[in-house]
Amino acid sequence: MFDFILSKYNYWIYVILMMIGFYAMIGKRNLIKKVIGMNIFQTAIILFFVSTAAKRGGTLPIIEHGHGHGAHAIQATAYINPLPHVLMLTAIVVMVSTLGVALAVLIAIYRRHNTLEEDEILRQQQK
Amino acid sequence: MRILALITVIITGIILIYGTVDMPDWGDPNSPASKHVSPGYIEEALEKTATPNIVTAVLADYRSYDTLGETAVIFTAGIACILILRRRRRQRK
Amino acid sequence: MIVAFDFILLLFVIICAIAAISVKDLLSAVYILGAYSFFMCLLWAEMGAVDVAFTEASVSAGIGTVLLIAAVSKTKRRSKD
Numbered sequence: 001m002f003d004f005i006l007s008k009y010n011y012w013i014y015v016i017l018m019m020i021g022f023y024a025m026i027g028k029r030n031l032i033k034k035v036i037g038m039n040i041f042q043t044a045i046i047l048f049f050v051s052t053a054a055k056r057g058g059t060l061p062i063i064e065h066g067h068g069h070g071a072h073a074i075q076a077t078a079y080i081n082p083l084p085h086v087l088m089l090t091a092i093v094v095m096v097s098t099l100g101v102a103l104a105v106l107i108a109i110y111r112r113h114n115t116l117e118e119d120e121i122l123r124q125q126q127k
Numbered sequence: 128m129r130i131l132a133l134i135t136v137i138i139t140g141i142i143l144i145y146g147t148v149d150m151p152d153w154g155d156p157n158s159p160a161s162k163h164v165s166p167g168y169i170e171e172a173l174e175k176t177a178t179p180n181i182v183t184a185v186l187a188d189y190r191s192y193d194t195l196g197e198t199a200v201i202f203t204a205g206i207a208c209i210l211i212l213r214r215r216r217r218q219r220k
Numbered sequence: 221m222i223v224a225f226d227f228i229l230l231l232f233v234i235i236c237a238i239a240a241i242s243v244k245d246l247l248s249a250v251y252i253l254g255a256y257s258f259f260m261c262l263l264w265a266e267m268g269a270v271d272v273a274f275t276e277a278s279v280s281a282g283i284g285t286v287l288l289i290a291a292v293s294k295t296k297r298r299s300k301d
Contacts, residue, residue, distance in 0.1 A: 006223070007152035007153055007154075007155075008147060008148070008150070008152070008153070009227075010153050010226065010230065011144075011147040011150055011153070012144055012147065013230045013233075013234065015140050015143045015144050015147065016140070016234060017233065017234060017237055018140075018143070019136050019137070019139065019140040020234070020237045020238060020241060021237070022135075022136050022139065023132060023133065023136045023241070024241040026132045026135065026136070027128075027129050027132035027133065027136075028241065028301055029300060029301055030246070030299035030300065030301060032246050032249070032288075032291065032292065032295070032299065033241060033246075033249070033299060033301070035288075036240055036241060036249055036250075036253055036288075037241060039253065039280075039284070040237050040240070040241070040253075040256070043256075043257070043260055043280075046272075047260065047263065047264075050264055050267055050269045050272055051153060051267060052158065052160045053160065053161070053267070053268075053269065054153060054154045054221050054267050054268060055154060055155075055156050055161055056154035056155065056156060056221065057156065058156070058268070059268070060268050060270055061169070061180070061181040061182055061268075062179055062180045062181070063172075063173050063179045063180075063181065064179075074169060074170050074173065076165070076166035076169045076170055077156055079169050079181070080161075080268045080269075081160060081161040081165045081169075082165065082168060082169065082181040082182045082185060083160075083164070083165050083168065083185065084160065084269075085182050085269045085271055085272050086182055086185045086186050086190065088269075088272050089182070089186060089271060089272055089275055090193065090194075090197050092272065092275050092276055092279055092280060093197055093200070093201065093275075093279065094197070094200055095280065096279050096280060096283055096284055096287075097200055097201050097203075097204030097205075098204075099284055099287060099288075100204050100205075100208055100287055101204050101207050101208060101211075103287055103288065103290075103291040104207065104208040104211040104212055105211060106291060106295070107211075107212060107291060107294050107295060108211050108212065110294070110295040110296070115296070116295055116296055116299070117299075117300055153221075154221055180271075182271045183271070
């Protein structure tokens with residue numbers, strides 16, 4: 001039982017982080033809070049993907065003595081999995097561009113409605 | 128409304144935690160993610176690309192078109208920011 | 221990967237996330253989000269993903285925080301919830 005908790009607890013913490021971000025996205029009324037929640041949500045998913053790459057007993061995915069002769073064979077179990085790192089590097093950059101566009105839309109909304117609270121914007125649009 | 132949001136979030140969390148029971152253990156060397164194609168990349172990256180850092184080798188050599196597309200994404204985001212923030216300013220005049 | 225270090229960092233990350241969405245002052249929320257990003261970056265460095273860690277530290281904790289501060293300074297600082 002203790003081994004089961006020890007090998008799975010970080011997945012549960014990622015789910016809790018994702019729940020915090022999801023609650024901020026659908027439960028909070030301020031638009032900047034929603035953007036912060038979206039950031040937390042995306043970071044939790046990226047954290048989950050990076051954690052699938054971890055390997056017990058493996059080092060960083062940088063080959064030792066790589067500029068030498070290269071005579072020694074490379075063991076795949078000695079290095080952690082590099083592929084999720086590459087994909088998540090792309091995802092981080094996409095996350096920041098999403099953040100930039102979301103904040104630009106938010107500034108445009110503020111110039112038009114002069115508020116950032118969702119219920120006040122809806123009330124102004126129903127008039 | 129807030130209670131409804133909380134209930135939705137908790138139901139989603141319970142479903143996801145139920146899904147993690149079948150996941151491989153954290154740090155397991157025999158997990159499916161590190162058994163399928165990644166040993167090939169780790170063993171062949173140095174002799175094919177002459178780059179000791181495997182992440183850089185995959186990012187800039189194997190998947191360089193992906194990185195080019197990523198640059199296109201950043202460019203599109205910048206253009207979108209400029210267009211959104213500029214049109215409002217012109218309407219106000 | 222060190223289990224005790226990992227657990228402490230995950231605890232800090234969750235505290236920062238809860239504080240970032242429950243603070244009423246938006247500028248404080250943005251600063252706490254920057255701290256959250258740096259804890260996340262430490263967590264990734266601990267898992268062995270150093271490239272992801274310094275990309276996060278420069279891009280998300282740097283540029284993201286700057287963008288959010290710019291947006292908050294252009295709009296209102298107080299929020300109702």
